[in-house]
Amino acid sequence: MTLQQLANQSFEKRRRWLQAAGASAATLWLPRSAWSQPRWAATPFTLGVASGAATPSSVLLWTRLHLPGVAAASLGSAPITVRWELADDEGFRRIVHSGQTLAPAELAHSVHLEVPGLAPERWYFYRFMVGDHVSPVGRTLTLPGPQDQVQRLRLAYASCQKWEDGFFSAWRHLRAEHPDGVVFLGDYIYEYPGRSSRVRVPSGGWVLTLDDYRRRYALYKSDPDLQAMHAACPWWVTWDDHEVQNDYAGEQQGNSGYASPAVDFALRRAAAYQAWYEHMPVRQKVLTRSLAGLASGAEMRIHGRVQFGQLADLYLLDARQYKDPQACTKDGAPGSGRVDPARCPTWLDSRRSILGWAQEQWLESELAHTSSRRTRWQVLGQQTLFGSLGGKIGSGQILWNDGWDGYQAARTRLTQALQQHAVPNPVFLGGDVHENWVGHVKLDYAKPGSPAVGVEFCGTSISSRLGGNTQTAQRLASNPHFVFADAQHRGYGLLDFTPHQLRTTLRGLDDVSRQDSSVATLASFVVQPGRPVVELE
Numbered sequence: 083m084t085l086q087q088l089a090n091q092s093f094e095k096r097r098r099w100l101q102a103a104g105a106s107a108a109t110l111w112l113p114r115s116a117w118s119q120p121r122w123a124a125t126p127f128t129l130g131v132a133s134g135a136a137t138p139s140s141v142l143l144w145t146r147l148h149l150p151g152v153a154a155a156s157l158g159s160a161p162i163t164v165r166w167e168l169a170d171d172e173g174f175r176r177i178v179h180s181g182q183t184l185a186p187a188e189l190a191h192s193v194h195l196e197v198p199g200l201a202p203e204r205w206y207f208y209r210f211m212v213g214d215h216v217s218p219v220g221r222t223l224t225l226p227g228p229q230d231q232v233q234r235l236r237l238a239y240a241s242c243q244k245w246e247d248g249f250f251s252a253w254r255h256l257r258a259e260h261p262d263g264v265v266f267l268g269d270y271i272y273e274y275p276g277r278s279s280r281v282r283v284p285s286g287g288w289v290l291t292l293d294d295y296r297r298r299y300a301l302y303k304s305d306p307d308l309q310a311m312h313a314a315c316p317w318w319v320t321w322d323d324h325e326v327q328n329d330y331a332g333e334q335q336g337n338s339g340y341a342s343p344a345v346d347f348a349l350r351r352a353a354a355y356q357a358w359y360e361h362m363p364v365r366q367k368v369l370t371r372s373l374a375g376l377a378s379g380a381e382m383r384i385h386g387r388v389q390f391g392q393l394a395d396l397y398l399l400d401a402r403q404y405k406d407p408q409a410c411t412k413d414g415a416p417g418s419g420r421v422d423p424a425r426c427p428t429w430l431d432s433r434r435s436i437l438g439w440a441q442e443q444w445l446e447s448e449l450a451h452t453s454s455r456r457t458r459w460q461v462l463g464q465q466t467l468f469g470s471l472g473g474k475i476g477s478g479q480i481l482w483n484d485g486w487d488g489y490q491a492a493r494t495r496l497t498q499a500l501q502q503h504a505v506p507n508p509v510f511l512g513g514d515v516h517e518n519w520v521g522h523v524k525l526d527y528a529k530p531g532s533p534a535v536g537v538e539f540c541g542t543s544i545s546s547r548l549g550g551n552t553q554t555a556q557r558l559a560s561n562p563h564f565v566f567a568d569a570q571h572r573g574y575g576l577l578d579f580t581p582h583q584l585r586t587t588l589r590g591l592d593d594v595s596r597q598d599s600s601v602a603t604l605a606s607f608v609v610q611p612g613r614p615v616v617e618l619e
């Protein structure tokens with residue numbers, strides 16, 4: 083579908099998208115004859131399976147029917163029947179629930195199946211069937227009950243998987259470490275045209291339309307290591323800019339860095355958000371005002387809180403959708419830049435927000451209730467580096483205006499809320515910068531001696547490139563709130579929570595350009611509850 087066709091769709095047709103999403107989300111019990119059952123010469127489960135958005139009594143199961151080299155539209159305009167089973171065991175001898183659901187054509191034949199009636203904190207196995215074809219088996223985990231005393235939780239955090247920059251070997255190694263969940267912090271796809279000089283075959287042209295985004299997701303999801311990681315455990319997902327366009331902010335387009343086709347950004351963002359929904363294990367409720375409203379700026383509400391019993395709360399934040407435009411980018415251009423705050427009158431404007439006011443207020447209200455929930459660790463999963471990389475403000479430093487440094491008033495509002503509400507044990511997770519940064523979250527980065535109110539682990543990329551460690555030591559020395567940095571390795575982080583300790587292990591690939599790359603521990607850190615101090619092990 084072209085952008086113009088998207089714009090010209092009748093209201094009635096747009097309304098059907100939401101109905102289709104609703105039909106897909108529910109378990110339906112129509113007679114088999116009422117459902118479309120095309121004959122399949124080859125398996126349509128080429129993009130794997132996924133799960134996420136669990137509660138103590140339910141999970142969200144995902145798949146999408148897709149034949150490589152065949153446009154989504156050629157699977158027809160009718161919804162396709164997909165049968166499913168959920169079992170206690172991998173051999174499907176003890177089936178807990180089964181049924182059939184719809185893969186609507188309007189949603190690229192994706193399935194978002196909500197399965198209720200499950201037991202808390204339990205692993206289940208699931209699979210889908212179409213005709214004679216059976217999907218890979220997925221494994222998923224329900225949340226514990228909110229009052230449950232959970233003794234251990236292993237989460238991985240990761241971001242930024244640019245296809246042509248390298249192989250997804252990091253996912254293969256992570257799978258062997260058996261996490262209970264993956265927290266994905268953005269840049270699941272990149273929207274650029276592929277370049278032939280890189281590690282993998284080019285990924286295609288510019289990603290601008292709904293069909294383009296669908297093709298890009300299908301390419302990334304064709305990767306066997308990524309598929310296997312989705313099948314291994316539930317994912318908790320948020321997004322960053324490249325799911326739409328480099329450096330976009332709210333409803334303002336970004337800047338792709340070199341000549342890209344001019345398109346209507348509102349329609350492009352709507353197409354990108356729809357494709358993200360179609361390919362992620364998220365619930366239909368993220369579509370607060372239906373897919374039809376996205377082209378006019380309607381919200382896709384992906385931020386929220388996930389509670390792992392009494393052990394941890396995970397706040398998944400969205401620092402893209404509601405973000406005020408970056409301040410003082412050179413010549414008034416959209417997108418990001420490096421800025422001297424002393425020459426930027428709006429730099430410290432307290433009205434500017436990176437999360438948007440509604441999300442800020444939601445987050446503060448959630449944080450204000452941590453003392454009554456009494457969860458041990460408060461984990462803030464967000465897009466980018468939280469701590470400052472500018473040293474002392476006003477000393478002539480040049481700061482990057484797209485990250486939290488460019489939204490200092492908003493950053494201080496959040497750190498002050500952590501202090502004011504005595505939020506227990508905040509742990510910030512980030513991505514975006516393709517470098518590992520570990521440190522202390524300061525109440526006010528502009529004031530030397532300001533107390534720490536939490537700790538931060540900003541992760542490297544799964545595959546996306548960056549320069550290396552030539553400036554790392556100098557940047558660490560001028561920003562002493564950080565205790566460790568590495569810009570050399572791709573990989574992921576592992577978080578092992580217990581009531582008595584958080585251990586974070588940074589795992590780095592030997593060589594992202596090799597499919598058989600090995601992995602090694604770069605460093606590991608321990609944090610004790612009650613003390614916002616990161617200790618190198």
Ligand SMILES: [Fe+2]
Pocket residue numbers: 242243269324514515516546
């Ligand atoms: Fe990235």
